[in-house]
Amino acid sequence: MGRPRTPLLDRRRIGAAALRLADEKGTLSIPALAKALGVAPSALYHHVSGRDEIISLMRQELALTTGGGEDWSQPWEQALESWARSYLSTFAAHPGAVPLLATAPLTEPFMHAMYEKVAELLLTAGFAESEIMPLITALESFILGSALDLVAPPVMLSDVARETAPHLSAVLDRTATGQSRAAYAFDLGLRALLTGFRDLLT
């Protein structure tokens, strides 16, 4: 897993600083990261080969500071739900990093080990091999989108005119606001997805 001549601390510092930068700026550039770390960009290249490796270090930092401890021996629906919830809380803590983390190839053995668990869970549950990665991907897309929604304002639709939007107004009158808005949408969507997944088994 990497370049043993580099002390772990430095690679951890790079990953942690890159996460902070992505959180603040919603983006990542080598010059900005070097500046945040107080080094020259060339010094950064002594530790990482480039952008993909930095994203990898960000994932490693997330894995070290959160997650793990899933009980994969539960029934698949419970195990998948608990994985989804821990995934959501990890990403909701770093919404600015979501687009980066979602679009960089997953080459890390510790990420493969996590997907191995999910793949085994869904194979054992009886899902078709060809459907398992698409199902995982669909669930992840829902989680990543929900992580962005969790940091959106408590009220997303405002100043709705009752005369021109009567149905929407009626619905909004009965819609939770505050932090529970996004959490309830996640709960309902997760339940719907799992129901739909279960339907594929029959």
Next chain:
Amino acid sequence: MGRPRTPLLDRRRIGAAALRLADEKGTLSIPALAKALGVAPSALYHHVSGRDEIISLMRQELALTTGGGEDWSQPWEQALESWARSYLSTFAAHPGAVPLLATAPLTEPFMHAMYEKVAELLLTAGFAESEIMPLITALESFILGSALDLVAPPVMLSDVARETAPHLSAVLDRTATGQSRAAYAFDLGLRALLTGFRDLLT
């Protein structure tokens, strides 16, 4: 809808330039936008009150260049699916703007008009008033996450070791690659979500 003394062209130029900037940089700042438009930041403030209004102009540009033409008289599942697909293609064309567009309050009357259609569709289908916004939000989260996945590499998991990840390897052997990977995940996830939504009606 806005400040009539400002010619439409200028506001359209601002929205279009902000979209391009978000696509390129994954972020948006007033100084960078002013630079892209070749004006001073103070000149930009003659046309927009700030960041939220720029995001609103980005939405307007997207609405003008795509979308519309939904057939809301179809059965709810078809109508919702067709809305979701047109939404996906709009956002997949501007992945860098996804986090901005997903987290800024929706104050625009033309966006309210769209949600009015969806709210009416789901009310008529028989969904509980209190569940409709959460269902729409869950579907949107799935769509936004899927838009990010559509711009991810055709192969996301690579260099997986068969010895340590046998189930994952077996699954990957049967997984589509290329552009169809993300499209298939979206299809399967959308079908699962709609199945789960239908289940709420019974």
